[in-house]
Amino acid sequence: MKKKAFVEKTAYIIFLICAIVAIFAVCAITIYMFLKGTPALKEVGFFDLLFGTIWKPTASTPSFGIGFIILTSIVGTVAAILLGVPIGLLTAVFLSEMAGKRMAAVVGSAVELLAAIPSVLYGLMGMMILNPFMFKLEKTLYAGDDSHQYTGGANMLSAIIVLAVMILPTVISISTSSLKAVSNNLRAASLALGATKEQTIFKVVIPAAKSGILTGVVLGVGRALGEAMAINMVAGGAVNLPLPFNSVRTLTTQIVSEMGYASGTHRQVLFTVGLVLYIFIMIVNLVLLKARKTGAENGN
Numbered sequence: 001m002k003k004k005a006f007v008e009k010t011a012y013i014i015f016l017i018c019a020i021v022a023i024f025a026v027c028a029i030t031i032y033m034f035l036k037g038t039p040a041l042k043e044v045g046f047f048d049l050l051f052g053t054i055w056k057p058t059a060s061t062p063s064f065g066i067g068f069i070i071l072t073s074i075v076g077t078v079a080a081i082l083l084g085v086p087i088g089l090l091t092a093v094f095l096s097e098m099a100g101k102r103m104a105a106v107v108g109s110a111v112e113l114l115a116a117i118p119s120v121l122y123g124l125m126g127m128m129i130l131n132p133f134m135f136k137l138e139k140t141l142y143a144g145d146d147s148h149q150y151t152g153g154a155n156m157l158s159a160i161i162v163l164a165v166m167i168l169p170t171v172i173s174i175s176t177s178s179l180k181a182v183s184n185n186l187r188a189a190s191l192a193l194g195a196t197k198e199q200t201i202f203k204v205v206i207p208a209a210k211s212g213i214l215t216g217v218v219l220g221v222g223r224a225l226g227e228a229m230a231i232n233m234v235a236g237g238a239v240n241l242p243l244p245f246n247s248v249r250t251l252t253t254q255i256v257s258e259m260g261y262a263s264g265t266h267r268q269v270l271f272t273v274g275l276v277l278y279i280f281i282m283i284v285n286l287v288l289l290k291a292r293k294t295g296a297e298n299g300n
Contacts, residue, residue, distance in 0.1 A: 029278075030278075033271070033274060033275045033278045034275065036268070036271040036274075036275070037271045037272040037274060037275025037276075037278075038272070038275070039268050040064070040265065040268035040269045040271065040272040041272060043265055043268065044064045044265065044269065048064070048065065049064055049065065049066060049269065049272060050066065050067065050070065050276070051065070051067045052064065052065020052066070052067055053065050053067045053068050053241075055068075055069070055239040057258070057262070057265075057266040057269070058266070062265070062266070064265070064266070064269045066251075066254070066269070066272075066273060066276070068239050068240060068241055068242070068248075068249075069239060069249055069250065069251055069254050069273070070251065070276060071241070071242055072156070072240075072242040072248045072249060072250050073225060073250045073251045073252075073277070073280070074280075075156075075242040076156065076159055076160055076163060076224070076231075076242065076248070076250060077163070077221060077224040077225050079160045079164075080160050080163035080164040080167060080224045081164075081167070081217065081220060081221060081224065083160065083161070083164040084163070084164035084165070084167045084168055084171060084220065085167075085171055085217055085220065087164070087168065088167070088168050088170075088171030088172045088175060088216070088220070089171065089175055089206075089213065091107070091111070091168070091172045092171070092172050092175035092176040092178075092179055092213075093179065093201055093206070094107070095107055095108060095111075095172070095176045096176050096179035096180045097179065097197075097201050097205065108176075111168070111169050111172045111173060112169070112173075114165075114168060114169040115169035115170070115173065119166070119227060119228075119229045119230045120229050120230065120233075122162055122165065122166055122230040123162070123229055123230035123231070123232070123233030123234055124233065126158055126161075126162045126230065126233060126234035127154075127233050127234060130153070130158050130161060130162065130234060131152060131153030131154050131158055131234060132153055133153065134153035134154075134155060134157060134158050134245075135150070135151075135152050135153030136153075138150060138151070138153065138155070138245050141245075142245075148245075151236050151238075151245065151246070151247040152236075154234055154235060154236035154237075154247055155235065155236055155244065155245045155246055155247055155248070156235065156242050156243060156244050156245070156246055156247075156248045157244040157245065158234040158235065159231050159234055159235040159248065159250070162230050162231065162234050163224045163227060163230075163231065166223060166224070166227060166230065167220035167221075167223050167224055170216055170219045170220045170223060171216045171217060171219075171220045172216075173216070174212060174213070174215055174216030174219065175209070175212065175213045175216045177212065178209035178211070178212025178213055178215075178216070179205055179206070179209045179212075179213075181209065181212065182205050182208045182209050183208075186204050186205065186208055187200055187204065187205065190203070190204045214288055214291050215288065218284055218285065218287075218288040221284050222281060222284065225251070225252070225277065225280055225281060225284070226252060226277070226281070227252060228250075228252035228253050228255070228256045229256070231250055231252065231253050232253040232256055232257065235247065235248050235249065235250070235253065236248060236249075237249050237253065237257060251273050251274075251276060251277045251280075252277065254270065254273050255270050255273055255274055255277075258270060
């Protein structure tokens with residue numbers, strides 16, 4: 001009994017230490033980001049910085065407006081989620097509800113391979129395959145329009161497609177696990193009441209797995225917001241309004257592109273960009289917690 005009590009107490013202490021380290025890490029990151037990101041808001045001005053649209057940090061009269069950069073991140077993430085989540089969810093439904101064991105094993109292995117591919121390879125494939133295709137499409141759509149500035153296919157649309165593909169493994173894996181965790185009794189009851197298999201899937205199984213699916217979606221949002229390397233390679237890198245064929249820059253690529261040589265106010269503003277990105281991630285997680293709580297209450 002004494003040995004058992006010692007083991008339990010030791011395990012409790014280890015788990016407590018791990019929890020404290022995790023909490024400390026979150027608090028440290030939060031405090032650091034606010035300490036480093038807020039000075040630029042005072043120096044440049046809150047509205048000039050967050051809602052300004054001109055980014056010229058090295059000009060004789062510098063301008064640090066990141067409004068277009070914030071808007072690009074929001075639009076790109078939302079568009080990638082709208083494109084990638086339905087594909088990911090339907091793939092998860094196929095794997096968990098319809099595919100045979102061999103087919104599920106093959107598709108599941110492909111999904112795991114997608115998750116293992118480094119971001120830079122997604123960017124490389126986008127540069128070599130997607131960007132040339134987008135350039136041809138751009139030339140076709142804007143033929144005869146001398147005012148249009150061609151980007152060589154490195155544009156907002158390319159970034160959205162790459163992001164949508166990159167979030168697929170996360171959405172598919174977590175959604176598949178959530179769907180498989182739904183009790184077979186629910187399926188049997190629905191079928192016994194006369195529902196078809198498709199009706200059972202979309203009206204019983206998916207709602208029952210909603211909490212897990214939302215988790216996958218939010219993790220996908222996190223990856224979409226936080227991706228830098230691949231987007232830096234396919235989006236063009238210019239600060240523009242986020243239109244489909246415009247060369248654009250997101251919050252993450254802004255930091256990656258300029259932190260290496262930035263100094264003074266320029267460097268402080270880049271920390272503010274990081275703070276904005278961090279706040280976005282916090283908001284997404286709060287929305288998830290609220291959605292899961294609402295779903296649990298409705299389930300009860």
